[in-house]
Amino acid sequence: MTHVDQPNQPRMRADARRNRERIISAARDVFEAAGNDAQMDDVAAAAGVGVGTVYRHFPNKDALIGELVRQKFEHISRFLAEAKAEGGDPGEALLRSLTRSAEQMELDMATQHVMSQPSPAVWAVCAGCVQEVQDRSGELIAGGIASGTLRPDMQVSDIRLIMGGIASTMADPSLRPSWRRHLELALDSLRAR
């Protein structure tokens, strides 16, 4: 019943694949502008397809939102991997990747809006990616504590608190311009004293 283009699964028709991408891209635009209560009809219109087509690719609104969130976690996971590959102190690498994740958030506000009130159905779509992010950051944290860059009591779960906070700042139009300041404060709180 899933419409995702998986290996060892009948390949989607060319137009279907094209439309799927258009819908995801349109969803980003529309959710960015209207937040969580953007409408499926608007997504369809922005993608230049009918509503029926949107529902052919995503069984319901949560599934569409879930796909956006999933791609976001893929990004974060990649930033962690890149920062680590660049070498240097693991703690600094972690803080660098958090900065990049925040910069990515700014470009993809759609997902932030959507994540500020996530439904269980949304999380279900991307449990795997979340786990990967946690594993990768755990490794960097351990290294950063050992080298004295990060506060000795730092935990993996701190990241979610911090980044959730940044997200909430970005989600509020009046606070959004201050997000770098918020990040500065947050990163300072993770550094060893």
Place this chain on the structure above:
Amino acid sequence: MTHVDQPNQPRMRADARRNRERIISAARDVFEAAGNDAQMDDVAAAAGVGVGTVYRHFPNKDALIGELVRQKFEHISRFLAEAKAEGGDPGEALLRSLTRSAEQMELDMATQHVMSQPSPAVWAVCAGCVQEVQDRSGELIAGGIASGTLRPDMQVSDIRLIMGGIASTMADPSLRPSWRRHLELALDSLRAR
């Protein structure tokens, strides 16, 4: 047209005043349980009144939410005043009042849910209280910087960032138990190094 019990305004009937309090109290319960999409009918039921009565006291949903938010800012403002009155270092007083505000948030999660997606109409109800909070905290910040307790570049606007972050942690059921940890991190980021 307002139904608030103001001085120099015809006094509300006794039953009306009683119901108004019941409605506000019920709204807190219902919004706490169901978040932003709690329904007016549920509020009415919880208050033991008809929907019509709710609408007699608050012209629409935003007005009801606005009243909750307004009362929340009154609390915060009082915490600031109390912390200051207790004396000691102004910076410590500020951090103490932030802790109390967070503790108050936990008791009144309704407002947090509601503030995570505030509509302009809601903010309009309580512009005055916000200003008062800003003035009072500005004073404590200046003192705390002077005494070397707070980071030298701290600004009034930092508080909104920090507390918004804590609120977003509390609003997410899976993160909520960690709110004290988040507060600890946040307060550390405000202290001078």
Place this chain on the structure above:
DNA sequence: TGACAAACGGAACTCTACCTCCATATCGTG
């Protein structure tokens, strides 16, 4: 190119939640 399956479009259905309306009940005062 012809035929079949896959994909599409969008009108219409349905469900939900805010809000209105007005007949009835209650309060407060002379």
Place this chain on the structure above:
DNA sequence: CACGATATGGAGGTAGAGTTCCGTTTGTCA
């Protein structure tokens, strides 16, 4: 106590948003 003003209750109007359905179009493969 009686009477006018105020307040109440809750059924139903209304509007908006998610989803379905099916006749039509388009891609793919032999």
